[in-house]
Amino acid sequence: MLFLGLGIILLALKYLEIGPPASWSWYVVLAPFGLAVAWWAWADWSGYTKKKAMDREAAKRRARIDKNRENIGLAPKRK
Known part of the structure; x- marks a missing residue:
């Protein structure tokens, strides 16, 4: 859930062009969503x-x- 929340916040900051995330690459902004998927896959697998x-x-x-x-x-x- 932490990764998902962080991803939503970063996505909103990038979209609204607020603060440092406005100049970051989209890969960096969307990375927490990938980490959330990896976490959920590991949690189910283990x-x-x-x-x-x-x-x-x-x-x-x-x-x-x-x-x-x-x-x-x-x-x-x-x-």
Whole structure:
């Protein structure tokens, strides 16, 4: 997301001719978009995206279990 945000900002500065990016090459301005694509490809290939999704699901599950334990009067289990 960082590369995408940076790319959008640089693209806007180049298009509106504001600041130093106005004189930069289009390759430099568009490079963050290429880096974002490379990052997403690596994240999908390596399993990083799936691991993060599984971690979020596990945290939601643990929170739901703890809430239910508190509702029935038991102390939630902590590691």
